[in-house]
Amino acid sequence: MTTHISLCFLFSYVTFLPLIFTTFAQSQNYIIHMNLSAMPKPLTNHHTWYQSTLSSALQNSQFTTTTNNLNSLISSKFIYTYTHVMNGFSANLSPKEHELLKTSPGYISSIPDLPVKLDTTYSPQFLGLNPNKGAWHDSNFGNDVIIGVIDTGVWPESDSFKDYGMTEVPSKWKGQCENSIHFNKSLCNKKLIGAKFFNRGLLAQNPNATLGLNSTRDTKGHGTHTSTTAAGSRVDKASFYGYANGTASGIASNSRVAMYKALWKNGASSSDVIAAIDAAISDGVDVLSLSLGLDDVPLYEEPVAIATFAAVEKGVVVATSAGNDGPVLKTLHNGTPWVITVAAGTTNRDFQGTLTLVNGNKIVGFSLYIGAFSSNNFPIVFMGLCDSVNDLKQVKSKIVVCEDKNGTSVYNQLYNLGVAQVFGAVLISNVTLTDILYKKFLASIIVNPINGEIIKDYIKSFNSKNSSSIASMSFKKTVFGTKQAPSVDSYSSRGPSKSCPYVLKPDITAPGTLILAAWPSNVLVSHLGTKEAFSSFNMISGTSMACPHVAGIAALLKGAHRDWSPAAIRSAIMTTSDIFDSTKEHIKDIDDNKDATPLALGAGHVNPNRALDPGLVYDVGVQDYVNLLCALNFTQQNITTITRSPFNDCSKPSLDLNYPSFIAFFNGGNSSKTLHEFHRTVTNVGEGKTIYTASITPIKGFSVSVIPNKLVFHEKNQKLSFKLRIEVERMAKLKEVAFGYLSWMDEKHVVRSPIVITTIKLKS
Known part of the structure; x- marks a missing residue:
């Protein structure tokens, strides 16, 4: 009898053991989003509700019905209650338990709690950059691409400017590091290859202007932060007083940095900014990052617009910040049609x-x-x-x-x-x-x-x-991974651009909130009582932080596609961007938690790996920009200010720039149209023959169509054209801002462009 019991026990144990091992082998952590309004009224504590929800799921699973100590099991599986950035909890669940949980009252969604490798700037990881494939791999981390930064200077002693393992400076580089106060040119290396400063314009306006230090050395921190966000070398054990502990890395960590200091403690002069960009073009930069701008200035008086036209004409990609005056519409600066205008979003950290x-x-x-x-x-x-x-x-x-x-x-x-x-x-x-x-x-x-x-x-x-x-x-x-991300942050300036409203701006959103990057070790980050606090890394926010992310991504694309024009790179970044967040919903505007319109989001949130292979691009030449300037009713003098040419062909003026986005004004300003037509030409940068089919998101109150709705390409670099028509169906019910998307799709690619229809008046 005893032997029989033992044999029965052994049989049960052997039969049951694989079930236990299988259950735990298949289990993984999930972050579960719950609708707090569904919590039963008798419960006053959401933590208790979450535990009760989990308990019900475990009781209904096959394995847990054989378990006596349910409370102990709940305790072992329940990981964390989220009380600030989301309503929900995390738990370790088998596939069956996970499926049962999905049927619980109040369940919204769940995402796997994937292993996290700490990365201080975190943006590269959040953007999906991977050393083994994609944009990092194909460009060798932006190797030998030169990023020029117009900013407050640089702190060359930062570990983020170490040049360990970098090759010799490219022979195309014509710039240099200049000696200045507390800045010896010997501080430059294979990473930081240029350092110059510009303040003559500022001093001419105000001889007593406070400069901070008449030198390329950074006394504010902003320039060090932006330049290392774009292209900082990897730094282990970086953090901000214990927050975001891990490895810091710029987006294009193998790219070179050239700093042009034109922003000073007491302000900046347009003439100095233009001089800095001029020097950068002469020196041979490939990408320019400008976290600066002016408000309510026509293009022909705007230093960024004027100077960057020449840069783009020379093949330089220019990224600029949208401004920090959101969430009000029409607050965006840098609405310049030939640059990439970057809005700021959050991450899930x-x-x-x-x-x-x-x-x-x-x-x-x-x-x-x-x-x-x-x-x-x-x-x-x-x-x-x-x-x-x-x-x-x-x-x-x-x-x-x-x-x-x-x-x-x-x-x-x-x-x-x-x-x-x-x-x-x-x-x-x-x-x-x-x-x-x-x-x-x-x-x-x-x-x-x-x-x-x-x-x-x-x-x-x-x-x-x-x-x-x-x-x-x-x-x-x-x-x-604890919140709905990304979202467009409230401070990020919104379009449309006052300087050129016919081109939809901003272009793209990138991480801009609480970005950690290098900081001068003698520049304050805070106070602790009467004590001053310093750090070699700092976390700050703004579209100034978003801009160098896109500059770094442009460097990666430049490294992988040396023959692409600035417009092609901009197009690739825009048409491959993400419009859905971590919850698979449309990216939200954090100001009202509604779907972010392209006037806040741009085309979407940047996705560098997809931008590597966009399929189609909307390219733009210099004459196309001239046609736009002519259509804006600029005088020849105005246009010459921008193009530097006294002979500007205005025989074909057109507001319809070959841009990867669309904005139509109805019953606003001088427009009383009920029909808008846009003409576009796309270039096949994919391989060989392919057929693209158009898909349009319906926009209530409008009939939107594309002619033709199919594009048949026979070879790489072939160009084909199409027409987009927007017609009003019910004029009386128009919203201030309505939007949708045009997507061209083949078997491999989705080439998506935002469409904005608005009744915003062009002039206030």
């Missing part, structure tokens, strides 16, 4: 602090506090709007909770909390704060209103008992 309540509840929010911090069982108090510095000083030794009621008071709260020198703070707000607004010196966490209510209820429960509520705080946590 987040920086967090945690507030732990004495009841064990952990509230996670956004934080970039850089100081050392030790908090254990400190009193926590709610102070409403925190609008009185005197009141805050009375509770400065506590963790102070503030609530933002109108979306703007949070900025004043940060100031008041800093003046009062509170021990720690929690700000309840829906406002999206970048590092531009967020004070890194303050030990604080920003939480959303849902979590804010949990904190307020917790404090109230203690107050009702006449006892002190207790909490602790911790910081410096970097989290990946």
Whole structure:
């Protein structure tokens, strides 16, 4: 009998063992997005709801029905509750458990929690760059492509400018590093191959202008940051005070950098910017990165437009920033038709602090506090709007909770909390704060209103008992893959361009929020009390940070396709971009959480690997740009200012530039049209014979058609033309901005162009 029992046990064990191993072998981590509004009313804690949801899925799975200790199993599978950037949780699930979870009430979506290799700038990884294939591999990381940067100077001692393993400087390079104050030309190397500065125009306007340092050396940090974002060498063990710890790398880490300092502490002169670009062209740069611009200036007076026309004519690709005046429409600068205008988006990397309540509840929010911090069982108090510095000083030794009621008071709260020198703070707000607004010196966490209510209820429960509520705080946590990304950030300027509204701008979106790159070691990054804080890397935000990403990608494409024109590279970047985020939904505008229109997003979010093989490109020649300038009713003098030629052929003026995007104005400005037609020519840069078929996203209120709807190519570099027609169906129901897409598709490629239809008036 005993033997029989043993044999039965052995049989059961042997039969069951493969099931256990198979289950765990197939299990993987998932990040699950949940609809918080679907949480049953009896539950007041979303963490409890998530656990209950997981429990139901496990109970219904074949394996878990044989498990006695369900609570223990839930504990082992439940990984993390997300409370700030998304509503949901992560768990380790078998395929069957995962499928069962999908049927749960409130389930929205899930994504695999793939292994993450820490990469400080992170943008290359977020953009899908891989050393073994794609744009990095095919261009050898942009090897020997020269990126010129017009900015605030450079910090040559940064490890991001090390030239270990780089080949000799290309013979085509005609530039040099110039000696200047605290900058010896010997500081340059095979990575940093040029350094010049330009301020004569500024000093001519204002002889007493404050320069910071009359030298190419960077005393602001901006130029060091942008240049290393575009082409910085790999640096191990980089971080910003423990945030984003890992390896830093520029987009085109084998490209060369030439710095042209034309931006100074007291401003910049257009003449200096033009001189800098002029020198860059003469020196032999392949790509220009300009994180600068002017607002409300006609093209013929705009230094970027004037100087970059010559650069593009010489084959130089120019990337420029869209500006940081969003989210209002028509705030974009650098609407220049011959450059790439770059908007700024977020990544799926987040920086967090945690507030732990004495009841064990952990509230996670956004934080970039850089100081050392030790908090254990400190009193926590709610102070409403925190609008009185005197009141805050009375509770400065506590963790102070503030609530933002109108979306703007949070900025004043940060100031008041800093003046009062509170021990720690929690700000309840829906406002999206970048590092531009967020004070890194303050030990604080920003939480959303849902979590804010949990904190307020917790404090109230203690107050009702006449006892002190207790909490602790911790910081410096970097989290990946925790949110809907990318999104267009609110500060990024929106189109249409005032200087040339007939060309849809911006062109493309790239990572611009909280980008980490090199920083001068003696330039402040923050304060900690009365102490100054310094770092060799810094995290900052803006379209200034997005621009060098695209400059780096242009360098990769230039390295892989030396014969492509600047317009072809721009087209490849635009038509292969992404319009869907990590949740497979259309990329959102973070300002209103609605689908981002091309006036904010451009053609989409840049995808460098797909840009390597776009299939078709929309190329543009110099005369095409001249035809556009003529159609803008510029005088010959105006046009000559840009083209540098006194003989500009205006026999065929046309606002219809051969651009990979479309914008039609209806019932706005001087236009009362009910029909718009666009003519385009595409070049087959793919291999051999192919047939492309057109697909158009319907746009409500309009009939959009393409003639012909099929393009048959017989050979590489063949050009074919088509016509796009937009006709109003119901004029009375037109939106201010409506949009869709034209996609040309063959068996391998999708060549997509945005279509914007707007009633925005051309003149305010």
